Amino acid sequence: xxxxxxxxxxxxxxxxxxxxxxxxxxxxxxxxxxxxxxxxxxxxxxxxxxxxxxxxxxxxxxxxxxxxxxxxxxxxxxxxxxxxxxxxxxxxxxxxxxxxxxxxxxxxxxxxxxxxxxxxxxxxxxxxxxxxxxxxxxxxxxxxxxxxxxxxxxxxxxxxxxxxxxxxxxxxxxxxxxxxxxxxxxxxxxxxxxxxxxxxxxxxxxxxxxxxxxxxxxxxxxxxxxxxxxxxxxxxxxxxxxxxxxxxxxxxxxxxxxxxxxxxxxxxxxxxxxxxxxxxxxxxxxxxxxxxxxxxxxxxxxxxxxxxxxxxxxxxxxxxxxxxxxxxxxxxx
Amino acid sequence: xxxxxxxxxxxxxxxxxxxxxxxxxxxxxxxxxxxxxxxxxxxxxxxxxxxxxxxxxxxxxxxxxxxxxxxxxxxxxxxxxxxxxxxxxxxxxxxxxxxxxxxxxxxxxxxxxxxxxxxxxxxxxxxxxxxxxxxxxxxxxxxxxxxxxxxxxxxxxxxxxxxxxxxxxxxxxxxxxxxxxxxxxxxxxxxxxxxxxxxxxxxxxxxxxxxxxxxxxxxxxxxxxxxxxxxxxxxxxxxxxxxxxxxxxxxxxxxxxxxxxxxxxxxxxxxxxxxxxxxxxxxxxxxxxxxxxxxxxxxxxxxxxxxxxxxxxxxxxxxxxxxxxxxxxxxxx
Numbered sequence: 001x002x003x004x005x006x007x008x009x010x011x012x013x014x015x016x017x018x019x020x021x022x023x024x025x026x027x028x029x030x031x032x033x034x035x036x037x038x039x040x041x042x043x044x045x046x047x048x049x050x051x052x053x054x055x056x057x058x059x060x061x062x063x064x065x066x067x068x069x070x071x072x073x074x075x076x077x078x079x080x081x082x083x084x085x086x087x088x089x090x091x092x093x094x095x096x097x098x099x100x101x102x103x104x105x106x107x108x109x110x111x112x113x114x115x116x117x118x119x120x121x122x123x124x125x126x127x128x129x130x131x132x133x134x135x136x137x138x139x140x141x142x143x144x145x146x147x148x149x150x151x152x153x154x155x156x157x158x159x160x161x162x163x164x165x166x167x168x169x170x171x172x173x174x175x176x177x178x179x180x181x182x183x184x185x186x187x188x189x190x191x192x193x194x195x196x197x198x199x200x201x202x203x204x205x206x207x208x209x210x211x212x213x214x215x216x217x218x219x220x221x222x223x224x225x226x227x228x229x230x231x232x233x234x235x236x237x238x239x240x241x242x243x244x245x246x247x248x249x250x251x252x253x254x255x256x257x258x259x260x261x262x263x264x265x266x267x268x269x270x271x272x273x274x275x276x277x278x279x280x281x282x283x284x285x286x287x288x289x290x291x292x293x294x295x296x297x298x299x300x301x302x303x304x305x306x307x308x309x310x311x312x313x314x315x316x317x318x319x320x321x322x323x324x325x326x327x328x329x330x331x332x333x
Numbered sequence: 334x335x336x337x338x339x340x341x342x343x344x345x346x347x348x349x350x351x352x353x354x355x356x357x358x359x360x361x362x363x364x365x366x367x368x369x370x371x372x373x374x375x376x377x378x379x380x381x382x383x384x385x386x387x388x389x390x391x392x393x394x395x396x397x398x399x400x401x402x403x404x405x406x407x408x409x410x411x412x413x414x415x416x417x418x419x420x421x422x423x424x425x426x427x428x429x430x431x432x433x434x435x436x437x438x439x440x441x442x443x444x445x446x447x448x449x450x451x452x453x454x455x456x457x458x459x460x461x462x463x464x465x466x467x468x469x470x471x472x473x474x475x476x477x478x479x480x481x482x483x484x485x486x487x488x489x490x491x492x493x494x495x496x497x498x499x500x501x502x503x504x505x506x507x508x509x510x511x512x513x514x515x516x517x518x519x520x521x522x523x524x525x526x527x528x529x530x531x532x533x534x535x536x537x538x539x540x541x542x543x544x545x546x547x548x549x550x551x552x553x554x555x556x557x558x559x560x561x562x563x564x565x566x567x568x569x570x571x572x573x574x575x576x577x578x579x580x581x582x583x584x585x586x587x588x589x590x591x592x593x594x595x596x597x598x599x600x601x602x603x604x605x606x607x608x609x610x611x612x613x614x615x616x617x618x619x620x621x622x623x624x625x626x627x628x629x630x631x632x633x634x635x636x637x638x639x640x641x642x643x644x645x646x647x648x649x650x651x652x653x654x655x656x657x658x659x660x661x662x663x664x665x666x
Contacts, residue, residue, distance in 0.1 A: 025471060050471050056501065061460045061494035068464020068478075071449060072399075074471060076464070091491075095454050096461065104442040104450060105433030106655035141664065142656055165658035193666030240666035 001182040004151040009183065010039035010115075010172060013158035014077065016187060018047055021075060024162055027053040028062060028079025028116075036081055037117050037177055059085050063092035063114060067100070067167075070112040075162055082125075083118035083133035083171055090136075097167045098142030111165045115158065118147065119211055120261055120298060121175025122305045127297035132261035134171045134209070135268045138238050144192060145238040147171040147210035151181035153236060156190025164192060173211040193240030197249075201229035204255040204319050207246055207272060209235045211310075212259040212291075218312035223319055230319065238268050243275050250276055254285035255322040261310050264292025286325035289318045348618065350392065350550050351609045352626050354384040357408045358606055359630040360417060363638050364407070364424060364438075368585035372642060374426040377438045378405040382548075382580030385605035386511050387412040389553030390479055393561060399447050399465050401458050402481035404439035405511075406451030409481055415443035418637055427644045434647040435655065449478075456486045459495035459508070466499065466506035466570075477564045478506045479557075484530040485516025493534075496572060500538040503569035507560045510574045511547060517583045518591055531574040540572045547575030548605040551612075580604070 004012060018024045026043060032054050034041035044052045055062050059080060066078040080086055086093060093114065101108055119132045137143045146161050146168055148154040154172065161168035198213060199206075199220040206216035213234035220230035231249045235242060250256050256276055258269035273288040294308025361379045368377050380387065383405075391412035394400065402409045410420055415431060423430030424438045431443055442450035449465060452458035462480035469476045486492050487510070499506050510531035514521055527533040532542035545556045553575060560571035578600035582589035589597075601607075610623055656662035 053502075056494070056497060058494035058498060060491045061463060061498040064457070064460020064491065064495065065464035065467055065498065068449075068461040068466070069468045069471070070464070071444075071461070072465050072468030072472075074468050091454050091457055092460060096452070096457050100450065101658070102655050103432060103436040103440045104444070105431070105435050106660070107432070107442055107444045108449075109658050111658075141662065237666075239664050241664060243665045 002185055004155065004181060004183050005177065006151045006154050006179045007037065007039055007177040009151040009154035010158060011041060011043070013155045013162070014040065014043055017159050017162040018043065018051065023073065024075045024077065025051045025053070025069065026077045026079070027055050027065065029055055029057055029081055031079055035079060037174065040079065059089035060092055063089040063097065066112045066114065067092065067097050067110060070110045071108045075111045077113040077115060077162060080114055080116040082129045083116055084128050084131050086133055086136065093137070093143070094140040098140045102142060109165050110167045113161045113168050113170055115170035115172060117174040118171035119173040119175060120293065120309060121173065121211070122302070122309055123174065124300050126300040130298045132293060134238060135260070135262045135266070137169050138268050138271065142167065143239060144168040145171070146192060146236065147173065147238070148236060149176065149210050149213040149234050151179065152183040152188065153190055155183050156188045157192065157236060159189045160192050163189065171210065175211055193237050193242055195242035195245040196234045196236055197232065198234050199230055199232035201231040201253070203229050203253060204257060204322060205231045205233065205246070205249040205253045206257050206259065206315060206319065207233045207235060208259045209238065212261055215310060215312045215315050216259055219315035219319065222312060222316050228319065228323065246272060246276060247280050250280050251283045254283055256288045257291060257315060257318045257322060258288065259291045259310060259315050261293045263295045264290055265295045267292050286322040289322050291315050291318045347609065347613055347616065350388060351613055351623070353388045353412070354550065354606050354609060355626050356630045357384045357388060357411055359634045360411060361407060363634040365581065365585055367425065367638060373424050373438065373585070375437045377424060377585040378583065379581055379585055380405045380408045382600070382604060383511055383513060383577045384408055385550040385553055386509065386547045386575050386577060389550040390509060390557045393554050393558040394479065396447060398477045398479065399449050400479040400481070401449040401462050401465065402451055403458070403483060404451055404453040405483065406441055410441045410443055410448045410451070413443065413448040414446040415441070415448055418641060421637060421641045422644065425641055426646060427641050428647050429644060430647065433651055433655070456482065456489035456491035459491050462506050463495050463499045463504060466504035467502065469505055475565050477561045479509060480506060481509045481511060483516070484510060484512040484514065484521040487530045487534055488524060496538050499570040500540060505564035506570045507557065507564055508570065508572045510572070511577055512574050513577050513579045515579060515583070518587065529574060531572055535572045538572070540570065543571065544574045544576065547577035548603045548608060550605060550609055578603070
């Protein structure tokens with residue numbers, strides 16, 4: 001097993017796929033020097049300026065050029081440095097990249113990846129560099145959405161995203177870049193659209209994505225100390241969504257807590273909750289509960305960040321609520 | 334549906350160019366009639382009066398060159414060889430539409446003939462054109478990409494991001510501004526601080542300012558051939574501004590009443606078809622032969638419209654195809 005950080009896993013995936021396929025090219029701001037988050041180091045030396053290309057600060061041109069290159073048969077990987085910057089090229093992403101295959105009746109394929117740093121991470125990045133933006137993309141059909149939680153998945157899912165023939169947005173949580181883990185030796189590719197069970201349990205289902213999957217694992221450990229067993233699912237992808245895994249788990253536990261970092265006023269957890277309410281209502285023994293980031297633009301001061309952030313402790317509290325609800329129902333009955 | 338060829342492929346002489354422009358003119362006139370009859374589902378933006386640019390530019394391209402443009406793109410698609418019956422079927426929402434009924438008038442695309450599509454968000458396709466040209470660079474092939482846009486496009490950010498990136502990377506892309514003097518209903522002079530929407534921006538990107546009479550098909554061909562040859566040879570991009578005029582409104586729903594009558598009359602005298610006709614007569618062509626060209630095209634388009642109108646709608650189930658490269662629209666795994 002190879003030791004990786006989440007950060008070096010990005011580089012490892014790019015190396016693996018660029019060595020394998022000469023059509024894979026990388027573009028973005030500062031990518032030749034390794035990038036702001038140090039995820040693309042060493043690529044220029046091996047692949048040259050044809051395949052590793054610095055761009056101006058021009059997100060529309062970056063995303064649009066990736067689309068054009070993909071239409072012409074390449075497999076571009078475009079770095080959007082902070083996911084917040086998708087707002088500057090959202091037309092390219094949701095009006096062009098997401099829709100052009102459909103609008104042309106399938107005349108083109110768009111095998112491209114847009115990737116970059118996402119999320120809050122209590123690092124003082126504030127409201128314009130610290131948002132969890134993955135749910136933005138989920139409102140528009142035509143985009144696959146990946147957000148890994150471990151170095152092995154960062155490697156395997158980015159590799160799969162690059163090999164995929166459709167547009168994939170990969171959201172890399174900036175709070176995870178320094179985390180360490182093991183990845184299989186040799187080539188590693190993890191199929192898109194399959195949730196991973198991080199803890200097996202029978203009392204409550206905890207569903208997370210990226211950093212919130214990590215929160216769910218910690219919450220499960222805290223709950224285990226109380227004698228409560230939590231089933232933890234790491235969705236890994238929002239599109240394709242492994243709803244079947246969630247429905248299967250809720251079918252056994254009857255209780256669901258969905259944990260997202262984005263604001264809860266309209267986040268992806270609402271969609272997961274709605275699917276369970278529509279398709280597994282009879283299995284539920286308590287209302288579905290969401291734990292979401294605060295419905296405010298993200299603050300900066302450490303204490304204010306803590307006020308609105310998602311934590312394992314908040315996940316534990318939510319699990320307690322759904323478990324207590326069942327107890328109340330039983331008492332009345 | 335019987336195949337219809339349209340005016341694609343290399344022209345032989347001035348008469349051939351005239352016939353191509355006449356065919357496109359008759360196509361657009363027919364669409365205008367069909368729109369008034371309620372047969373066009375959705376808006377239709379007609380390039381009546383701008384035919385010399387679409388035909389002239391296409392006539393100097395190789396079949397493997399790429400072109401891409403705007404929602405006012407019927408003429409450009411036909412000029413590359415898109416089958417007229419499939420284009421009309423798309424506009425009318427009939428079976429056999431070139432985009433399967435999923436694009437409509439504003440998104441006519443025919444990749445097989447090098448027409449990489451019509452884009453309805455102003456400016457969005459300029460970055461895509463850059464990506465198409467970048468792919469040629471990476472693959473060390475020598476296709477050129479031509480990107481058409483309107484004068485109103487110079488005020489949106491994507492224009493600047495794209496032209497800058499193409500210039501910095503010296504990519505083989507020829508940007509063609511069809512200056513039809515109006516951004517939708519507003520004179521372009523009211524929204525730019527200098528006289529020339531595109532040419533006055535060229536020096537900012539290190540490109541020569543080129544202005545050409547876009548209603549003179551020979552002038553269009555000459556300046557385009559020069560720019561394409563330079564781009565093909567590695568000389569980088571070009572920004573060409575071609576003066577022209579929309580003989581009717583912004584869309585078929587717009588009578589264009591905001592335009593002074595004297596201005597319209599002056600441009601009617603510069604109608605590119607009229608001028609090509611006069612040139613042919615000067616060179617010895619018989620008026621009767623030229624009339625016959627128009628009559629033949631009118632009859633062909635009339636018969637074509639009847640055939641397309643007689644076909645059924647696309648199968649309802651096809652609304653659910655072509656989102657993803659596997660042909661499906663499934664978002665849950």
